[in-house]
Amino acid sequence: MLNRVVFAALCLIASTGQAVALDLPVPEKLERQYALKARTVEVVEPHTSTPDDPLRVRYRALPADELLGRWFGEGWKAQDAAVVFFARDGYRSVIPASRFARHRAYLAFGREDGAAFAVDNRQQHEQGIALGPYYLIWDNLGSEDLLRQGAYGWPYQVTRVELQSAADERRLLPSDASPEVLQGFEASQEYCLTCHHIRGMGGAKVGEDLAQAACRWKPEDLKAWMIEPARWRPGTAMPPLNPRLSESERSLASERIAAFLAAQPHESGCALSRPGS
Ligand code: HEC
Structure with a gap:
């Protein structure tokens, strides 16, 4: 069989x-x-x-x-x-x-x-x-x-x-991706795309497209959400970004992930990509 x-x-x-x-x-x-x-x-x-x-x-x-x-x-x-x-x-x-x-x-x-x-x-x-x-x-x-x-x-x-x-998901990378965006893509694969998907690529644990969901957040808030989601929403099923990493490693990873998400195509009015916010 x-x-x-x-x-x-x-x-x-x-x-x-x-x-x-x-x-x-x-x-x-x-x-x-x-x-x-x-x-x-x-x-x-x-x-x-x-x-x-x-x-x-x-x-x-x-x-x-x-x-x-x-x-x-x-x-x-x-x-x-x-x-x-x-x-x-x-x-x-x-x-x-x-x-x-x-x-x-x-x-x-x-x-x-x-x-x-x-x-x-x-x-x-x-x-x-x-x-x-x-x-x-x-x-x-x-x-x-x-x-x-x-x-x-x-x-x-x-x-x-x-x-x-492994090349399949690289379609999520813009052709002019900066090194930071590339590192953010890799960190997202490890820490986010297990549950979330972007344009259908990734996990199916959360229905909404991650790049769209991220648009509701200003960069600073999005980073804080990744590092400690329970601070915003006690009892949430979303885990914090790997707590075994040092504070600075987590901060760096969250920054790169935010940069990668901001580089995704989205509609106008996306809080994440608003410069200087
Ligand atoms: C184990 C599964 C899992 C992983 C891994 C995960 N998430 Fe989530 N995420 C969720 C769940 C479940 C929700 C809905 C949470 C809620 O509403 O309490 C969510 C919600 C979100 C939201 C929407 C919040 C809102 O309501 O506006 C964003 C943005 C988000 N996650 C980003 C990320 C990022 C970035 C990563 C990687 C650092 C990540 N998530 C990793 C499960 C996960």
């Missing part, structure tokens, strides 16, 4: 050059199909941990690297490829394929101790969120790099995986 899906997808990519997509079957099927053995992977759980209070969890998981290699074929870690993980709730995580070469990732499908496969997402003020069917986790024990990035790149409720060219 899976083979047929992959075969059909590969034919599609061969004939049209489109991305290869795969709806994920249940874990037992994956194990059987690829003669893989589920293993226990211990991680610092980034959704429930805080920098001062790291909480370890042991998950049951399958190695992502091997699965992705079998689905997408030999060359999947090519320079400009990105793996997109689609979640049931509209969240979408675009992960450069090169990241899988640097760190070990797994598709988790349960907890070793048999407790509910769920987490509290402290930053988004949500409790007992189901993680299944699949949760992408990273072997972050002993990796300062990964620990600092927190929950970025840890999509849950994953139902579908797609290999795409």
Whole structure:
């Protein structure tokens, strides 16, 4: 069954050059199909941990690297490829394929101790969120790099995986993009386009186009909103821009993102692009 899906997808990519997509079957099927053995992977759980209070969890998981290699074929870690993980709730995580070469990732499908496969997402003020069917986790024990990035790149409720060219979203860049706008674009991919979309590119967790929504905000306010949305709207489901970064790093990132959003085409009267405001 899976083979047929992959075969059909590969034919599609061969004939049209489109991305290869795969709806994920249940874990037992994956194990059987690829003669893989589920293993226990211990991680610092980034959704429930805080920098001062790291909480370890042991998950049951399958190695992502091997699965992705079998689905997408030999060359999947090519320079400009990105793996997109689609979640049931509209969240979408675009992960450069090169990241899988640097760190070990797994598709988790349960907890070793048999407790509910769920987490509290402290930053988004949500409790007992189901993680299944699949949760992408990273072997972050002993990796300062990964620990600092927190929950970025840890999509849950994953139902579908797609290999795409990382160049696709570059269509959001104006042709005369300044270095600041370019950096803002990259930061937006990491911090904003997981939930928000611009002209249909990005996540589907929030309906309204991000570039249009941003127009209601003056640059200074927009930056403050990114850094601490709960200050404006207590209990909001929008998380603050990565709190594991230093104050100056967050400030710089928010500035670049605001510059990128201001460079998007929008209608007149956009508060974001009003010079000097
Ligand atoms: C985990 C999902 C998520 C991420 C990541 C996220 N947002 Fe949001 N965002 C939301 C949600 C949900 C709302 C609606 C919030 C509300 O009304 O309480 C929202 C609302 C907004 C709004 C509209 C506010 C208004 O009502 O005028 C803007 C602008 C915005 N986000 C910008 C950003 C930017 C810029 C980033 C990246 C730094 C970002 N968001 C990252 C989920 C997210």
